[in-house]
Amino acid sequence: MATTDRQATTMALAHALSAAERGLAVIPLSRTKLPALRSPHRDDPDPADPPCHGECGRFGHGAYDASTDPARIRALFAAAPWATGYGIACGLPPHHLIGVDLDTKTGTDACAALRELALRHLFTLPATVVVLTPSGGRHLWLSGPPGVVVPNSAGRLAPGIDIRGAGGYLVGPGSRTEHGVYTTAPGTAHLAPAPCPRALLRLLLPPPRTPHRPSPASAGRHGRGLVRFVLGAHEGRRNTRLFWAACRAYENGIGPALVASLVDAALRTGLTEREARATIASAARLTGRRP
Incomplete structure (x- = not known):
């Protein structure tokens, strides 16, 4: 491994441990922003039903490996010495994190689209943690209520707005990827994830499905x-x-x-x-x- 990669891994681990101190569960990521550890079940002849989310005790289950325990985090990074970043799992206590990913690669103004949603549905975006992506996008960190599962979605709210919820993760600030480094927007690093406005939370939840009566x-x-x-x-x-x-x-x-x-x-x-x-x-x- 090159010296710069070793430095990036050391810095990623340091940032991940710092995030864990704030109650954020983390996993190591590769330069591609994907989990650094591959699934231990990739060669299984018969996939588990329901799928394994870490019950087997091995690493490689993506966001389900995430932890706030320093010893486990060090073990995860030791198993992935090529990691140059870290992911923050969404939906877990105490913050029940919801990530609003405002993309710039779609050719649309995702920030303007979110402001339009706020005006239309009468909610105000609170001051919260904002992470700047290398491509010019933004990640807004919000906290959800306990017991409510916000699903992941891509472009469902509006073009360019992706939601990271339960089972998903956000790239943590300080992570180095193929396209650059993720950083915290000035003046937001000290903030805690702000509560998600109720009107926005309703938009993030799927509509109830009509129940059917099985035999x-x-x-x-x-x-x-x-x-x-x-x-x-x-x-x-x-x-x-x-x-x-x-x-x-x-x-x-x-x-x-x-x-x-x-x-x-x-x-x-x-x-x-x-x-x-x-x-x-x-x-x-x-x-x-x-x-």
Whole structure:
């Protein structure tokens, strides 16, 4: 490895550890902005269903490897000595980060499009962390409410506006890529991610789907799969997994029948009954069903 690459890796690790001190879970990235560690399941003959998100204990699961633990972060970077940047996982506590990526490569003015959305839907963008990309784009950091899963999207709000939510990541400031270095905009480095305006949050969430009534047999199989999905949750992802499973259950018309099993599974992962029932109720509201 060239000296400059070693320096870039050292700096990326230092920036990643600093971000972790602020409660931001991180992973190493390559110069291409992709996770530096390849999936350990890339040669598996039969993909897991649901897919492995780190339950196997090995590195290489992208944003699902992200951690705030300094020892784990050092181990991740030690396994990827070619890393020159770091990614910040979105959707995880305590910030439940939502990234608004304003691109410049589409030939449109994404900043103007976001301002137009703010005027049309009556919200104000708060002062928050802004990261400048080498191509001239901007990443706005916002925090979401606990128990609400914001999905990733590209251009759904408007051309040039991408959203990084649960399962996604943002390139952290200080990262060096093929096109340059990501930096924090002047005057924003000291800020914490500001709460996402409610009107904007509603735009980021998918519309509730009309539930269908599966046959009792298929509902039973599907329900067991959702319960197993919750049981496989690690600390830091328990609410996210429970919320996802509860949404799927209500969308498929088996939510009320599955509440007790989901609560029991959540208790086994370490959540309290109050936390579990609140998360399930949030999923019921989001999908248009009464808890």
